[in-house]
Amino acid sequence: MTPLETSAIDTEVVVVGAGYAGLTTAWRLADAGVDVVVLEAADRVGGRVFSQVTPSGVRVDHGGQWIGPSQRRFHALAARFGCRTFPTWETGRHAEIRADGTRVDYAGGAPDTGPGIEEYERVTALLDDLARTVDLEQPWSTPQFTEFDSLSAEDFFRAQTDDEDALARLALAIQGVWCAEPREISFFHVLFYLASGGGYEQLMETRGCAQDARFTDGADAVAHALAKSLGGRVRLGEPVLSLRQTAHGVEAHTGRTVVRARRAVVAVPPAVIERIAFAPALPVARRGWVRHSPMGRVAKVHAVYEEPFWRTAGRSGIATLYGDSPVGVVFDNSPEDASRGVLVAFVYGDRLDRWSAGTDTERRQGVLAALSAVAGPGAGRPIDYVEKIWPRTGWTVGGYECFLTPGGWTRHGRDGWREPAGLVHWAGTETASVWNGYIDGAISSGERAAAEVISALAAVGHLG
Numbered sequence: 256m257t258p259l260e261t262s263a264i265d266t267e268v269v270v271v272g273a274g275y276a277g278l279t280t281a282w283r284l285a286d287a288g289v290d291v292v293v294l295e296a297a298d299r300v301g302g303r304v305f306s307q308v309t310p311s312g313v314r315v316d317h318g319g320q321w322i323g324p325s326q327r328r329f330h331a332l333a334a335r336f337g338c339r340t341f342p343t344w345e346t347g348r349h350a351e352i353r354a355d356g357t358r359v360d361y362a363g364g365a366p367d368t369g370p371g372i373e374e375y376e377r378v379t380a381l382l383d384d385l386a387r388t389v390d391l392e393q394p395w396s397t398p399q400f401t402e403f404d405s406l407s408a409e410d411f412f413r414a415q416t417d418d419e420d421a422l423a424r425l426a427l428a429i430q431g432v433w434c435a436e437p438r439e440i441s442f443f444h445v446l447f448y449l450a451s452g453g454g455y456e457q458l459m460e461t462r463g464c465a466q467d468a469r470f471t472d473g474a475d476a477v478a479h480a481l482a483k484s485l486g487g488r489v490r491l492g493e494p495v496l497s498l499r500q501t502a503h504g505v506e507a508h509t510g511r512t513v514v515r516a517r518r519a520v521v522a523v524p525p526a527v528i529e530r531i532a533f534a535p536a537l538p539v540a541r542r543g544w545v546r547h548s549p550m551g552r553v554a555k556v557h558a559v560y561e562e563p564f565w566r567t568a569g570r571s572g573i574a575t576l577y578g579d580s581p582v583g584v585v586f587d588n589s590p591e592d593a594s595r596g597v598l599v600a601f602v603y604g605d606r607l608d609r610w611s612a613g614t615d616t617e618r619r620q621g622v623l624a625a626l627s628a629v630a631g632p633g634a635g636r637p638i639d640y641v642e643k644i645w646p647r648t649g650w651t652v653g654g655y656e657c658f659l660t661p662g663g664w665t666r667h668g669r670d671g672w673r674e675p676a677g678l679v680h681w682a683g684t685e686t687a688s689v690w691n692g693y694i695d696g697a698i699s700s701g702e703r704a705a706a707e708v709i710s711a712l713a714a715v716g717h718l719g
């Protein structure tokens with residue numbers, strides 16, 4: 256124990272982080288009869304999934320909110336704990352606000368005509384073709400791996416087309432899925448991620464795709480149920496400051512508590528891993544990997560109204576915005592019973608950097624102007640206005656997830672992605688092969704990490 260530490264706990268496995276990945280790891284381990292302690296820095300579980308009730312009484316999800324039909328692990332857990340979902344609202348005409356401010360309403364998933372659409376569709380079809388070549392378990396075995404990883408998404412798009420309208424559409428897609436700019440992200444990572452989620456349409460669309468449904472009681476309801484079943488094994492307000500491997504196992508120090516265990520599972524995003532002092536230091540490949548893995552930059556802003564008035568005007572509330580608006584995408588996030596109207600605005604990438612530098616009033620005006628352009632002037636007068644700026648969230652530093660910068664996969668992927676470092680194993684959505692970056696990926700990463708630890712403990716006779 257260090258001088259300030261007041262308690263010491265002995266257990267078999269210590270899990271760092273109580274997001275979906277850490278909670279699933281612990282739940283699986285406990286289920287297998289392994290003694291486990293979860294240390295969570297924040298004062299709540301759920302990590303990047305966080306729901307709250309606004310002053311006017313509407314539950315909103317500040318972070319992860321949607322579940323798609325092929326996210327079967329998340330569906331299975333939700334069913335296990337009786338957490339209900341309902342379809343995302345998408346009835347009515349969607350809107351596209353173009354760079355020159357013109358508004359075009361359209362029915363169906365995406366506009367059929369418009370500037371740049373043909374080229375955009377040609378390039379996105381090519382993305383799907385290339386994504387089908389990705390090896391999800393051993394990404395470095397993918398044909399043209401090194402070539403694609405040496406490029407940014409922007410390099411690839413510009414080599415494909417000089418149509419600036421198509422490039423603007425592709426840029427909004429990158430912002431919408433990774434909360435980053437095309438110049439920042441490895442083109443191979445784009446392909447890996449598309450393959451991981453089942454293709455471009457899966458990631459972008461609503462019905463039958465990743466944005467299919469929402470949770471009646473918030474998307475963190477399943478996390479709360481997992482934590483409840485783990486009981487006192489989950490300790491909140493315990494940031495792991497250092498993690499030491501000793502001759503006897505591992506020691507996790509929080510400044511208040513030391514937890515001694517045979518193995519550790521670190522289930523925090525790569526971008527915050529280096530806040531933990533590891534002894535011995537992490538392997539070079541793992542350090543290289545985390546340094547190539549910045550977090551996306553996103554804010555979600557909810558505006559609450561007495562009712563979803565845009566629905567009666569035949570509008571869905573779904574919109575994409577180009578040009579100077581801080582907002583990239585808008586959805587109708589009203590509760591299932593439509594007892595209030597809720598619009599959610601997403602602010603991403605460079606737009607987030609500019610918008611978040613403004614005063615409270617400037618930020619609010621910018622978002623409400625965008626919502627008025629989408630839903631009509633009534634959208635400028637919400638009864639609640641709630642911002643969640645994820646890069647300001649201490650233990651997460653952004654969202655939705657960490658992405659790889661060019662060269663990261665090639666230089667560090669094989670040994671740095673999720674290979675254990677001695678007695679330290681890795682979980683977290685960024686380590687998933689399927690639905691990487693999503694809640695479902697976080698859950699599968701926890702299942703994999705728990706299985707790794709169980710077989711490691713069994714191999715040295717510490718189990719059964």
Ligand SMILES: Cc1cc2nc3c(=O)[nH]c(=O)nc-3n(C[C@H](O)[C@H](O)[C@H](O)COP(=O)(O)OP(=O)(O)OC[C@H]3O[C@@H](n4cnc5c(N)ncnc54)[C@H](O)[C@@H]3O)c2cc1C
Binds near residue numbers: 300301304655685
């Ligand atoms: C705005 C936003 C919208 C999103 N939308 C969706 C969506 O609609 N659908 C979807 O599937 N996914 C969505 N995602 C992504 C999804 O939320 C994440 O993929 C998922 O929650 C990641 O879970 P995780 O357990 O891997 O990591 P996290 O949820 O980040 O959990 C890590 C935990 O570790 C804790 N921690 C960090 N450092 C330490 C430390 N040193 N010691 C102890 N604890 C520590 C953190 O506090 C956190 O609780 C969204 C994310 C954001 C931010």
